[in-house]
Amino acid sequence: MHWEYLVSLDIGTIHDYIFGTNKLREIRGASILLDKLNRELPLDEIENSKYGKKNTDWRCIVAGGGNIKILFNDKSKAKEYKRYLASIFRENAPDAKFTVIISERKGDSEGQWLKRTERELQIAKSMHEERKQITASGLLKACQVCGINPAEDEDPRPEGTIYICKSCCLKVEEAKNYKSTEIYKRLIDGMGFQPEFPTEFSEIGEKSEPEGYMGFIYADANRMGEHLAGKDSFDKLENFSRDVHEKNFEAIVSVLKSHFTGSFLPIQMILAGGDDLILTLPAHKAMDITIEFCESFNYKLSSHNNLTTSAAVVICHDSLPIRNILSAAESLLKNAKAESRKNGGGSYIDFTVVTGSALEEPISKRKQELEYLDIGSYSITKRPYSLEEMKKLVSAIKELKKVDFPNNKLKALYTYLFKGRYQSILDALYLKTRLEDAHKDTMDKLIKEFNLTKIFPWEEIDTNRYTTPFGDIVELYEFIH
Numbered sequence: 122m123h124w125e126y127l128v129s130l131d132i133g134t135i136h137d138y139i140f141g142t143n144k145l146r147e148i149r150g151a152s153i154l155l156d157k158l159n160r161e162l163p164l165d166e167i168e169n170s171k172y173g174k175k176n177t178d179w180r181c182i183v184a185g186g187g188n189i190k191i192l193f194n195d196k197s198k199a200k201e202y203k204r205y206l207a208s209i210f211r212e213n214a215p216d217a218k219f220t221v222i223i224s225e226r227k228g229d230s231e232g233q234w235l236k237r238t239e240r241e242l243q244i245a246k247s248m249h250e251e252r253k254q255i256t257a258s259g260l261l262k263a264c265q266v267c268g269i270n271p272a273e274d275e276d277p278r279p280e281g282t283i284y285i286c287k288s289c290c291l292k293v294e295e296a297k298n299y300k301s302t303e304i305y306k307r308l309i310d311g312m313g314f315q316p317e318f319p320t321e322f323s324e325i326g327e328k329s330e331p332e333g334y335m336g337f338i339y340a341d342a343n344r345m346g347e348h349l350a351g352k353d354s355f356d357k358l359e360n361f362s363r364d365v366h367e368k369n370f371e372a373i374v375s376v377l378k379s380h381f382t383g384s385f386l387p388i389q390m391i392l393a394g395g396d397d398l399i400l401t402l403p404a405h406k407a408m409d410i411t412i413e414f415c416e417s418f419n420y421k422l423s424s425h426n427n428l429t430t431s432a433a434v435v436i437c438h439d440s441l442p443i444r445n446i447l448s449a450a451e452s453l454l455k456n457a458k459a460e461s462r463k464n465g466g467g468s469y470i471d472f473t474v475v476t477g478s479a480l481e482e483p484i485s486k487r488k489q490e491l492e493y494l495d496i497g498s499y500s501i502t503k504r505p506y507s508l509e510e511m512k513k514l515v516s517a518i519k520e521l522k523k524v525d526f527p528n529n530k531l532k533a534l535y536t537y538l539f540k541g542r543y544q545s546i547l548d549a550l551y552l553k554t555r556l557e558d559a560h561k562d563t564m565d566k567l568i569k570e571f572n573l574t575k576i577f578p579w580e581e582i583d584t585n586r587y588t589t590p591f592g593d594i595v596e597l598y599e600f601i602h
C-alpha cells in the first residue's frame with residue numbers, strides 16, 4: 122500500500138478533564154466519554170464505507186491511550202476523517218483538549234515520517250494550549266460542579282437544583298453507561314457474572330479494613346516515549362500499541378478477579394487504556410493488587426524489549442478531594458519512575474499513607490520529616506521500592522502479623538528511629554532482647570532479610586548513609602492483611 126496521509130490525534134491533559142470534579146459520577150462519566158472518543162466512535166466511523174476498504178484505502182495503526190493514528194492514501198478522505206474527529210470532541214467533550222493534524226509523507230521512510238508526525242503534533246499542541254488560555258475568562262455564572270466553565274443548564278438533583286456547564290452535563294449523562302466501556306465489559310466477562318459497582322467513594326471506604334479509607338493506584342509504563350520512538354515502521358508501532366493496550370487490560374482483569382469474589386465489586390476504574398491505569402479500591406487491597414498488577418504487566422510485555430510499569434499508591438480517607446489524591450499520586454509516580462530510570466529500568470513502587478485530613482506534597486514532606494543528619498545521614502524510609510523489595514516489605518508485615526507481633530513494641534521502635542544514631546541503636550537492641558521467643562525469631566528473620574545485622578535497626582547503604590525499613594513497615598502496617 123502506498124500511504125500518503127496520516128491523521129494523528131492526541132488527547133492532551135486527560136487528567137484535568139477526568140478530575141474536573143470530585144464527584145465519582147462525573148469522573149466516571151468523563152472517563153467513559155474519553156473511552157468512547159478514543160476508540161468506539163473513531164473505529165466505528167472509519168469502518169464506514171465512505172472511507173473505502175480497510176488496509177487498501179485506510180489503515181488504523183493506533184487507537185487508544187489518548188492517541189489515534191490512521192493512514193490514508195487519499196487526501197480528501199483524510200480531511201473528512203479529521204473533521205469528524207474534531208466534531209465528536211467538540212460535541213461530546215467541549216472541555217477536553219485535543220489536537221488533530223494531517224501529516225503528509227513527503228517521500229519519507231515510515232520511521233522518518235512517524236518521527237516527524239510526532240514533532241508536528243507537539244507543535245500543534247503547544248499552539249492549541251495558548252489559544253485555550255485566552256478564552257478562559259468570562260463573567261458568567263460558574264458551573265457548580267467543576268467551578269470552571271460558565272453554567273448553561275439546570276440540573277435537578279435530590280439535594281436541590283444546581284447550575285451546570287455543558288461539559289459536566291454530558292459527563293453526568295454518560296455516567297449511567299459505564300458498564301458498556303471496554304474495561305468494564307472485560308471485567309464483567311472476566312468475573313463471569315454481573316457485579317454491582319459503587320456509586321460513591323464512601324462505598325469503597327465501607328469495604329476497607331480499617332473502614333473509611335481507600336487506595337488509589339496510578340500505574341504507567343516506564344520509558345514509554347523511548348519505546349515508541351524506537352518503532353520505525355507502521356507494523357512495529359501497530360503491534361506494540363495493540364499489545365500494550367491488550368496486555369494492560371488482561372493484567373488488570375486477572376488480578377482483580379483473583380482478589381474479589383462477592384457480587385459487589387468495590388472498585389472504580391477511572392482510567393484504563395494504553396499503558397495507563399488509574400483505579401480506586403479498598404485500602405487494604407491496594408498494595409497486593411499493585412504488586413501483582415506490575416508483575417503481570419511486566420511478564421506479559423517482556424517480549425517488547427522488557428517494557429515494565431511503575432506505580433504509585435495513595436492510601437487515605439475516602440472523603441479526601443480526589444484531585445488532591447491524584448496530584449499526590451502523580452508526584453509519587455514521578456519519583457518511582459525517576460528511580461527506575463536511574464537503575465536502568467524495572468518496576469518501582471512509591472506510596473504514601475495519609476491518616477489525617479490534609480494531603481501534602483508527599484516527596485518534600487518525606488524529606489522534611491523522615492530524613493536527618495547525625496553522624497552520617499539517616500532516612501526512616503526506603504521509598505521508592507523496586508518491585509522485589511516491595512514484595513519483601515509486604516511479606517515482612519504479613520510475617521509480623523502472623524506471630525501477633527505486639528503493636529506497642531513496633532510503635533516504640535518507630536519512635537527510636539528519630540533519636541539519632543547511638544540512642545536509636547541502644548533502644549532498638551534493648552527492645553529486641555525483651556521480645557518473646559516467637560517475636561524474636563520473626564524479628565531476626567527480618568533483620569537478616571533487610572541487611573540490618575551490622576547496626577540494627579539501620580542498614581548502611583553507602584558511606585555514612587543509613588536507612589531502615591521500619592518506618593515504612595509501621596506506615597503500611599494497618600493496611601496489609
Ligand SMILES: [Zn+2]
Binds near residue numbers: 288
Ligand atoms: Zn462544569
